[in-house]
Amino acid sequence: MHSVVCIKQVPDSAQIRVHPVTNTIMRQGVPAIINPYDLFALEEALRLKDRHGGRVTVITMGPPQAEAALRKALSFGADEIILVTDKAFAGADTLATSFALASAIRKIHESHPVTMVFTGKQTIDGDTAQVGPGIAKRLDLQLLTYVSRVAEVDEAGGTITVERRAEGGVQVLRTALPCLVTMLEGSNEMRRGSLPDQLRAARHELTRWDRVAAGIEDVTRIGLKGSPTVVNKVFTPSPRAEKAEMVTVDSGRAADLAVELIARIGGRFPVVEAELARRAG
Template identity: 65%
Template sequence: MHIVVCIKQVPDSAQIRVHPVTNTIMRQGVPTIVNPYDLFALEEALRLKDEYGARVTVLTMGPPMAEAALRKAISYGADDAVLVTDRIFAGSDTLATSYALAAAIQQISKDITVDLVFTGKQTIDGDTAQVGPGVAKRLEMQLLTYVSKIRSLDTDKQEIVVERRSEGGVQVLKTKIPSLITVLEGNNEMRFATMANMFRAARYPVKIWNKDAAGIEDPTKTGLKGSPTVVSKVFAPTPRATKAEIIQCESNEPKDLSVTLLAKMFTKFPNIEKELLKRSA
């Protein structure tokens, strides 16, 4: 069993600040982390490794510094790590990203056949949840999204049974390997890195692939060139025509402010009063 886990390095959003005057993002000095959702995918792969025996390869496409994310994954117990990095990938949207990742997975598969590909549910920066389905289609793998649980894996029959979160319930699906699974958060917790794995991670020679090593046949399908979507404008949300009416009264005591607010609101929006009376009756 060979599992490839796709991980993405993202800026740690908890530490992002918006410039108070210019209203722009201050990204400088913001530390990067492994996309939190991808850790659930990695842990699930490591769990299968413990239970069935498997080789776990982590893969990322990104700038050279994304190597740090891969080392982190090795420290948790991944066996192998591949960084796909090349200037031509800059500006990739999800269609171009799935092309590059699919090519790299095929390349990885030449050494040891890949049975399962895991991704996170979505990232915390692009936040599209589109890369998983894209990679699956390109590799013609069975696609299982929002998987909350892998019920069973039969390596002889090449069969897998999973629980998939769907609207209003859980679908139990049976399918064949190879398949691509996007793992839902919250159903496992990342293990601690062992001392031995931390040492291994520090010395581990991450494979660094440029476009040729990654098996990219058509460079025009990558980067900005290969991306159908273009960001045409960045703008601030339209301010409401009027700002909030700040409630004030003579005393400015909480009680009087509250009473004043209700009087104003119910006069202007009588339907809200009706709605409230309807429900608390």
């Protein structure tokens, strides 16, 4: 059983602030973390290893500092970490990213045949959920997205049974290995790393692959060149044509403010008034 887990280092979005004057992202001091959704993928891979033996390789494409995210993954119990990093990857959209990661996984597969590929359901910075499906298609792997539970893996029979979140229910799917699974949040709970793993995480030698080492010859498929989408502009939304009508009363009392607000809504929003009337009736 050899699982490859794709992770991404992301800024902790709960701590991102926008500069009030320049409307730019203030990156300083925002901690970088492993994309929280990826932890469910990593934990699921580690559980498979607990049950079936084998190994867990964690891979990320990113800048050199993404090494920290990989070492964190080691501390949870991953066996191998690979940082795919090259200036040529800069500006990649999801199509170019899945191309690069798929190439690297193919390379991993040459030395250690891959049984499963895991990703989180999406990242918290891009929120696209596109890279997992992209990798699966490029590697011709069966794709299982939004998996809430890996019910059974039959290694000898080469099958896997999972529960997949659909819109109005849960699909129970069985497919053949190898396959790619994107894990849903809350599907498991990340373990605490053992002390030996934490020590190993600090000392373990990082495998660093540039474009060539990752098996990529065609530079038009990666980075900005390999990205069909172009970001035209980044902006803050404009206020509504009219800003909020501020409700004030001379008394300043909350009770009076409430009555005044309700009276004003009734005058300007008959749709709300009608809805309230419906509830009264």
